[in-house]
Amino acid sequence: MTHVQSMLDVHPQGAGNVDKAKLTECIQACFECAQTCTACADACLSEEMVAELTKCIRTNLDCVDICVATGKILSRQTGTAPEITRAVLAACRTACKACAEECGQHAAKHKHCEVCAEACRRCEQACADLLASLG
DSSP states (O other), rough: OOHHHHHHHHHHHTTTSSSSHHHHHHHHHHHHHHHHHHHHHHHHHSSTTGGGGGGHHHHHHHHHHHHHHHHHHHHOOOOOOOHHHHHHHHHHHHHHHHHHHHHHHHTOHHHHHHHHHHHHHHHHHHHHHHHHOOO
C-alpha cells in the first residue's frame, strides 16, 4: 500500500464517490511525472547543444508546475469543487501530451527525453482515466 492510498483510506471524509484506485494512480502519476520532468529539464541543461532543447526545457517546466498543482488538488478531499477537479485534470492531460510529444522528438538522441515522454504518457492516461470515471 502506498502513502497516497493510506492517506485516502484514513481521511475522515474518504474519497467520496471517486474511484479511489484511479484517484490514487493519478496522484502518484502526477508527482512522478513532475519529478521526471524536473530531472529531464536538468539533464537537457547539461547537454552540449542546450540551445536545441530550449522548447523541451520550457515544456518540461510547464508540465512540472501543472502536475504538482494537479497532484496537490487531487490530494485534498475536503470541498474541492468538481469543476475545478475536471479543469485541472484536463489541463494536466494537455501539458503531459505536449511534453510527451516534445520529449519524443528528442528521445532517439537523449535517453532522458525518452524516459520523460513515457512518464508524461502515463500521467496523461491516468488523468484521462480519472476524468472519465468522474462522469
